[in-house]
Amino acid sequence: MTFTTSTFIIFLAIVYLSYWRLERPAQNVLLLVASLVFYGWWDWRFLSLLLLTAGVDYAVALGLAGARRPTVRRALLLASLSANLGVLAAFKYFGFFLDSFAALCRSFGWSAESPVLQIVLPVGISFYTFQALSYTIDVYRGRIAPVRDLVQYLCFITFFPQLVAGPIERAERLLPQFGVDRRFDAQKSVDGLRQMLWGFFKKMVVADGLAPFVNTVYSGVAAASEWELVWATYGFAFQIYCDFSGYSDIAIGCARLFGFELMQNFDRPYFSTSIPEFWKRWHISLSTWFRDYLYVPLGGNRVGARRWAFNVIAVFGLSGLWHGASWTFVVWGLLHGTYYLASVRSRRGLDRGPTAPSRTGFRELAGIAVTFNLVCLAWVFFRANSMGDALLVLRGIAGALASGSLEAPPVPGPFLWAAALCVGEWLQAREPHVLHVPEMGRPLRWAIYYGVLVSILFFANLDYTPFIYFQF
Numbered sequence: 001m002t003f004t005t006s007t008f009i010i011f012l013a014i015v016y017l018s019y020w021r022l023e024r025p026a027q028n029v030l031l032l033v034a035s036l037v038f039y040g041w042w043d044w045r046f047l048s049l050l051l052l053t054a055g056v057d058y059a060v061a062l063g064l065a066g067a068r069r070p071t072v073r074r075a076l077l078l079a080s081l082s083a084n085l086g087v088l089a090a091f092k093y094f095g096f097f098l099d100s101f102a103a104l105c106r107s108f109g110w111s112a113e114s115p116v117l118q119i120v121l122p123v124g125i126s127f128y129t130f131q132a133l134s135y136t137i138d139v140y141r142g143r144i145a146p147v148r149d150l151v152q153y154l155c156f157i158t159f160f161p162q163l164v165a166g167p168i169e170r171a172e173r174l175l176p177q178f179g180v181d182r183r184f185d186a187q188k189s190v191d192g193l194r195q196m197l198w199g200f201f202k203k204m205v206v207a208d209g210l211a212p213f214v215n216t217v218y219s220g221v222a223a224a225s226e227w228e229l230v231w232a233t234y235g236f237a238f239q240i241y242c243d244f245s246g247y248s249d250i251a252i253g254c255a256r257l258f259g260f261e262l263m264q265n266f267d268r269p270y271f272s273t274s275i276p277e278f279w280k281r282w283h284i285s286l287s288t289w290f291r292d293y294l295y296v297p298l299g300g301n302r303v304g305a306r307r308w309a310f311n312v313i314a315v316f317g318l319s320g321l322w323h324g325a326s327w328t329f330v331v332w333g334l335l336h337g338t339y340y341l342a343s344v345r346s347r348r349g350l351d352r353g354p355t356a357p358s359r360t361g362f363r364e365l366a367g368i369a370v371t372f373n374l375v376c377l378a379w380v381f382f383r384a385n386s387m388g389d390a391l392l393v394l395r396g397i398a399g400a401l402a403s404g405s406l407e408a409p410p411v412p413g414p415f416l417w418a419a420a421l422c423v424g425e426w427l428q429a430r431e432p433h434v435l436h437v438p439e440m441g442r443p444l445r446w447a448i449y450y451g452v453l454v455s456i457l458f459f460a461n462l463d464y465t466p467f468i469y470f471q472f
Helices: 006-019 024-040 045-066 070-107 125-141 150-158 171-179 186-219 226-257 275-281 284-295 305-323 327-345 362-383 387-403 412-427 442-459
Strands: none
Touching: 006 024, 006 226, 024 045, 024 150, 045 070, 045 125, 045 150, 070 125, 125 150, 125 171, 125 284, 150 171, 186 226, 186 412, 186 442, 226 362, 226 387, 226 412, 275 284, 275 327, 275 362, 284 305, 305 327, 327 362, 327 387, 362 387, 412 442
């Protein structure tokens, strides 16, 4: 069951109408049951895996509450880390490590063949694993107290709007929301629907509109023309942004229907004037997770220059590996780490906040252009099927730029929608989402809503296109 199917719309309507007829304890039970149904719709067998790791973390947190000896506390935390990361490694990385080890052996002339393993990756495992780990780590650090209400805790782990692709919520922010009374608020529901509508537009019109062209070119890079490679790379930049931020908008809006507030996950990242600024605005829930649970414990920027550079590269490299069991993802992460170090050392944009239209001059526009193209260059490794394909794409892009000519995109329609999206985000830079237009008169507001709805009905790609981040 995915957000863009009629099945989900029916499911959401049933849960929503039932939910607001209940009081809090029953509301939580309903949300838990609905979340388990939602997740089990893909493969009910993975429900046991989800509940098993959740049960370990629940027990570990309760154990931490009563443990006083440091050795016992560390052992309990290690149990949580082992359970969560062990399951993640077994399903997501076991085959990758075997293949890499076999390749290393062959490079030394040794005979080595890795077994062919067909391991189905549980959907959303990287997301709910990190969310669960943040809970036990924060309990260990004493930042939050463990929750004893099992239903409340399981709701935090399995909350269906953000279960499979985030935002990755922190326990100190989301968990208490399940412990307070929630009353129906029509304004919140309306705004939730508006943000969901914008998310559907991003996903179904822009991302899914670009997907066929991008997939065709990147599936046969050797046969594609140089300018097709250029436009497919730009197209993928908007495809992945609209696909993932569209999911986040739908998730945040859906949660608001039930009285919950999720964190913002994207903040117009392609208007960033530097790489550090980009990472303050792209997949915010993941970048802040790595900052708080890996970068800071490694020493952050409170160490010498060489150690700080190592910390940055390590975090970005692991971030790349988090995205997928492939060296192309690792290279993508390391490339962004290199960008980050170069940007900080040049002292450009390190402390700059989000760029506002009213204070954007030539220098800021130049920074946006350079940053966007650097990000697109890195996307080549993220999207390519292999390192060989990535190098072919880069060679084709270099050839197109060296030719001195300019060819229009082969499929202009989806790129025009991407341009319209950029205009909307630029004009609504200070609003939580593009369709939050409270100061406009009612006729204009409804004209905008209907315009977005009509564009979805008439221009959406109705062929099923899975959300890209489901594979992570």
